[in-house]
Amino acid sequence: MARAKSSSVSESAGEKVEQILKGAMQEFLAHGYAGTSMDRVAAAAGVSKATVYSHFGDKEGLFAALVEGLAKKRFKILLDIASPAGEAKIVLRQLAETLLNQVAEDAEHITFMRMIIAESGRFPNLAKIFIRHITLPVLEKLIQYLASHPELNIPDPEAAARIFLGSVVQFIIIQEILHGKEIIPLDKERMIDSLTHFMLSGAGK
Amino acid sequence: MARAKSSSVSESAGEKVEQILKGAMQEFLAHGYAGTSMDRVAAAAGVSKATVYSHFGDKEGLFAALVEGLAKKRFKILLDIASPAGEAKIVLRQLAETLLNQVAEDAEHITFMRMIIAESGRFPNLAKIFIRHITLPVLEKLIQYLASHPELNIPDPEAAARIFLGSVVQFIIIQEILHGKEIIPLDKERMIDSLTHFMLSGAGK
DNA sequence: GTCTATAGATCGATAGAC
DNA sequence: GTCTATCGATCTATAGAC
Structure with missing residues (x-):
């Protein structure tokens, strides 16, 4: 025993x-x-x-091993989210929805993001691991999706993908990480509606 | 002497x-x-x-005094930026431009943002001071601007303002704070162009 | 008010037994 | 490999002289 x-x-x-x-x-x-x-x-x-x-x-070696492992775990989760299929209106809405619900409600993910940003000054390589393994793959998937749907009429898919994901992530940072939801409350649904509205604004309808 | x-x-x-x-x-x-x-x-x-x-x-009291002072200083700088006048196309472009250039190049501001996020778990009140004194006023000015220009045809000014500022700030976080510009480079001008494009997409032209 | 000096706790890291 | 014990440095905070 x-x-x-x-x-x-x-x-x-x-x-x-x-x-x-x-x-x-x-x-x-x-x-x-x-x-x-x-x-x-x-x-x-x-x-x-x-x-x-x-x-x-030493302490730094332990920290690096830890973050690399976590980044890989997070990488998997987010890539599953970003597998697009179906009509643009629905795909984009679902992506925003999943990110906002899945990530915003995941306390560990929130804390992880906070820590990566917190230590990005002293440990730039850890931040780069985060960018390379999490931000970049999700961004690339979205860019590819936007670029392969010319009916959306998006002039710059790379910039549009940044706007889409940037809005969502920054919303999470303000509301959750910086405790902004008590000061500037805003329903997730309204963010999702407006995001899809702007992304589809060029479509022929 | x-x-x-x-x-x-x-x-x-x-x-x-x-x-x-x-x-x-x-x-x-x-x-x-x-x-x-x-x-x-x-x-x-x-x-x-x-x-x-x-x-x-004690140490915490010193830290609090410090952050409050910085927040007030930043507040002033950002409010000067966000004083809108003129045609929407130009006003929005100028706001994005100023934020991206002024903030992204200001090493102290970058480091300050990093620190606020870093300590937002243990010191939620400091993050709230930041939100209340910096994020909220700028957001409110932009909301007011968007709402008072119905020709832009923006369905939800509050959400749109979040998207606008969120995209810009998250761009800065990824490129500067998380050292992403070495991994996912993207010209500021393309962000500015796309942002104004989406924001003006509903205007009658 | 401002200093020097130091208490008391905790830090990262290691030596040496097993 | 894993442990206990400990070193030397550094930490927050304070007492007491001036």
Whole structure:
């Protein structure tokens, strides 16, 4: 019952590593990089501090490993969202809807975004991992969609995709991350309606 | 030459206070909240640590005073930008242009935005000060402008204003704060063109 | 009011036993 | 590999001299 004290078998291959990553994620998301101590990471992971150091070298190495893993996870989620099919009016509406509902309600995602921005000064490479693995693929999918539907009459698909996703993400940042919904409330549906309205404004109807 | 050792006159009313605020801003912008020590603030301000504490109580009080001051300064700058006059096409283009050029090139403003987002989890009130003093006034001016020009045929000025400013701000966040311009470069002019295109899409031309 | 000096806690990182 | 114990530095905050 109590965990094997281990002697030879070494059944716990990457077991402690995952414990550490999980505990570290918890602490970094809660307190940011500078605000997180290695003692607390070790405690949250249920291992000793020395074990943490033996696996990840130092605090920065642990943080980098953590963010890369999270970015890949988020990458998957968002790419599933952005698989377009059907009429433009419906596709665009659904994309905005899913982003606003899925992301805005996901507290961990919110906190993750906050942390990436927070540490983007000291850790530019982590921000770039985020851009490369999350922002860029979603943007590219949308650009491709807009460009392959000439009936929409969009003069610059790349810029339009930026406007579309930028509006949605910034809405989430203001309402959720910066707690703006208590000060400037605005229904998600109205954002969705207006976004699709502008995107379809050039269509022949 | 050397500063008066002071004995009675007390010419330095809020002199040290301003020194402290200046030094603190420097340190907080460079290292974030948790990453900044009161020793370094005192050193950067050229005063003793005890003096810092006597004026601002504790670290959080100092941070709050700092952010409130910055918010008011930013508020002024952005409100000057958002004073609309003239034809819609030109007014909107100029607003986007000024925001993109003025804000994107202002390293201090970039860093300030990063810090506000970074600390918005632990210090929600600071984020709210930012929203109330900066985001809200600019948003309101734009809403008022859009609403008072019915020839633009904008169905929901509040949502449209969000889209306009959200696109611009998120563009700055991705390109500048998250270092995205090295990965997804995009000319500001194309953003401006597309933004005005969408906003004017309902006008009778 | 402003300083020096320091208390008391916590930090990142490591040595050494097992 | 993983642990305990600890080092030396640094942290926030304060006491006491001037």
